[in-house]
Amino acid sequence: MAKTSLIKEFTKGIVKENPVLCLVLGTCPTLAVTTSASNAIGMGVAATAVLVCSNAVISLLRKFIPDKVRIPAYITIIAGFVSVVQMLVKAFAPAINDSLGIYLPLIVVNCIILGRAEMFAGKNPVLPSILDGLGMGVGFTAALLCMGIIREFLGSGSLFGVQLMPVQILIFILPPGGFFVFGMLIMLANKLNSRAGKKVKTSPCDGCPISENCSTKTCEKTVKEAAANAD
Amino acid sequence: MLIKSLVAVFLAAILTENYVLSKFLGICPFLGVSKKLNTAVGMSVAVTFVMVLATAVTFPIYMYLLVPMGMEYLQTVLFILIIAGLVQLVEIILRKYIPALYNSLGIYLPLITTNCAVLGVTMLVLQKVDSTTAYAYTYGHALVNAFGAGIGFLVAMVMFAGVRGRLESADIPKSLKGLPITLVAAALVSLSFLGFAGFVDKLIPLS
Numbered sequence: 001m002a003k004t005s006l007i008k009e010f011t012k013g014i015v016k017e018n019p020v021l022c023l024v025l026g027t028c029p030t031l032a033v034t035t036s037a038s039n040a041i042g043m044g045v046a047a048t049a050v051l052v053c054s055n056a057v058i059s060l061l062r063k064f065i066p067d068k069v070r071i072p073a074y075i076t077i078i079a080g081f082v083s084v085v086q087m088l089v090k091a092f093a094p095a096i097n098d099s100l101g102i103y104l105p106l107i108v109v110n111c112i113i114l115g116r117a118e119m120f121a122g123k124n125p126v127l128p129s130i131l132d133g134l135g136m137g138v139g140f141t142a143a144l145l146c147m148g149i150i151r152e153f154l155g156s157g158s159l160f161g162v163q164l165m166p167v168q169i170l171i172f173i174l175p176p177g178g179f180f181v182f183g184m185l186i187m188l189a190n191k192l193n194s195r196a197g198k199k200v201k202t203s204p205c206d207g208c209p210i211s212e213n214c215s216t217k218t219c220e221k222t223v224k225e226a227a228a229n230a231d
Numbered sequence: 232m233l234i235k236s237l238v239a240v241f242l243a244a245i246l247t248e249n250y251v252l253s254k255f256l257g258i259c260p261f262l263g264v265s266k267k268l269n270t271a272v273g274m275s276v277a278v279t280f281v282m283v284l285a286t287a288v289t290f291p292i293y294m295y296l297l298v299p300m301g302m303e304y305l306q307t308v309l310f311i312l313i314i315a316g317l318v319q320l321v322e323i324i325l326r327k328y329i330p331a332l333y334n335s336l337g338i339y340l341p342l343i344t345t346n347c348a349v350l351g352v353t354m355l356v357l358q359k360v361d362s363t364t365a366y367a368y369t370y371g372h373a374l375v376n377a378f379g380a381g382i383g384f385l386v387a388m389v390m391f392a393g394v395r396g397r398l399e400s401a402d403i404p405k406s407l408k409g410l411p412i413t414l415v416a417a418a419l420v421s422l423s424f425l426g427f428a429g430f431v432d433k434l435i436p437l438s
Contacts, residue, residue: 024410027262028347032255072315075344079308087304102355105307109347111259175253176422183414191406 009128013135019112020143021189026112030144031178033103037160040148042096044141046085046104048134051113053081055121055133062122074117075108082108112140143185150181237375240368243431244379250348251387252421254355257348261388262413264339265395271388277339279381282352284321285314286377289353290370294360310353315344352380391420 019025026047033043054077058065065073086104089097097104107113116136121129152158155173157165171177250256257278264274289310297303322340325333343349356376359368368376394416403412 027258028255031258072312075311075315076308079311083304083307086307102351102358105354106256106347106351108307108311109350171422174425175255176418176425178255179414179418179421183411183418186414187406187411190409190411194406 006128006131010131010135013132013137013139014142015139017136018139018143018189019115019136020140021185022193023112023115024186025115026110026140027182028106029103029110030147031175031182033100034144034147034151034178034181035155035173036099036152037145037148039096039099040144041141042089042093043100043103044137044144046089046096046100047107047110047112047140048137049085050078050081050107051116051137051140052130052133053084054078054113055116055129056126057081058117058121059124059126059129065122070122071114071118074114074122078113078117079108112136147178147181147185150185151177233371237371239431239434240372240375241379241382242434244376245383245386246424246427247429247431249383249387249424250351250380251384252417252424254351256351257346257384260346261384261391262410262417265388265391268389268392268396271392272385273336274339275381275385275388277336278343278346278348278384279378280336281314281318281321281340281343281346282349282377282381283374284317285310285349285353286356286373288317289313290356290373293357294370306354306357310350314349314353318344348380348384352377387420387424391417394420 013019017023020027020030029043029047033039054074057077058074061073061077082105085107086097089100089104116133120132124132149159151172152160153164154169155171155177157163157168172181244250248254251258251261260274260278265271292309292313293303293306297305297309318340322333325336325340356368356373359372359376395413398412398416407415
């Protein structure tokens with residue numbers, strides 16, 4: 001029984017709760033680095049490494065971090081691991097470092113990582129947290145790879161740098177192509193989800209870890225409070 | 232020459248290198264808060280303010296503290312902590328001394344800590360300092376760049392809020408409803424910004 005639930009923690013991130021396509025988290029790197037399939041894998045692996053390590057450490061420290069300062073504490077832990085990954089990539093894969101550029105240090109503000117810390121690792125033991133991180137990381141990588149393959153194939157007519165098509169539709173590797181392909185993929189995910197009778201996510205705020213403190217919700221709350229006070 | 236290059240940096244940050252539409256930074260607030268015009272403007276003003284403030288603090292710290300001591304690797308950790316601290320500080324000061332401003336902008340502040348556009352602006356500008364392009368960035372350029380990036384964010388948000396207003400009343404196929412059609416609309420808005428490519432270089436030749 002325990003074993004099957006552990007497997008479930010791992011697999012839920014890949015399909016059912018895919019962080020990119022179902023929870024719509026981490027949109028910035030999804031759009032920015034998917035101009036080629038190899039970039040997508042580089043980003044996915046780097047983010048997975050940070051996710052697994054930070055999930056493990058946060059889960060170990062969950063009883064020691066006071067509730068009030070947990071978000072700053074999580075961000076510091078995540079930033080530490082991002083620096084480590086950044087140095088490793090710079091040393092062993094300088095080509096990936098060059099192509100990911102600024103988006104490598106920006107893993108620190110990737111909402112998937114903070115989201116998993118807040119929603120899972122801060123409340124669960126170490127082993128499930130590691131598996132959750134691994135599953136979410138693999139799901140993130142898979143979604144990125146999917147985008148990367150589509151955009152590289154259509155935009156530069158190649159796959160992993162191997163030229164396959166003589167025709168190139170440049171727009172797909174430019175920013176508008178990123179938005180468009182991502183929109184189409186979410187449409188596909190929505191279609192499959194609604195056929196399976198599941199709730200369809202319509203706003204990027206639904207899965208956002210800090211949506212509780214977020215402007216739209218706070219706005220509604222303030223309006224409601226003001227109305228209540230007026231009564 | 233200095234003023235010319237400052238204007239070029241400002242225009243480039245708004246039009247050709249728009250942080251949202253061509254660098255994909257700050258997509259979450261761009262998609263999440265752009266439903267209504269007033270929230271879009273409030274969010275953008277808060278982002279602009281934090282961007283300029285964060286650059287004003289992080290740029291000298293990096294240049295005069297981290298580089299001489301050879302500790303550039305601390306950049307990520309230090310910058311995110313500085314930004315988080317600054318945002319908290321601004322929130323406290325606004326709440327205490329300028330409650331009117333706090334009520335209109337303060338609600339957006341907690342959201343900005345994890346906004347990748349703010350961290351992106353402070354980090355990207357450092358790459359341009361030692362680049363071998365037409366001109367090297369100084370502290371002034373960095374501040375103007377941050378301000379331009381914020382204004383660029385405002386322009387993109389306001390334009391997109393207009394587009395989304397139209398989408399509300401449109402007849403959209405069921406599975407495209409919500410996020411997918413928003414992304415397709417974003418693709419079209421970003422396409423229109425591609426038209427500015429090369430615009431700044433032609434307008435203000437620097438060499």
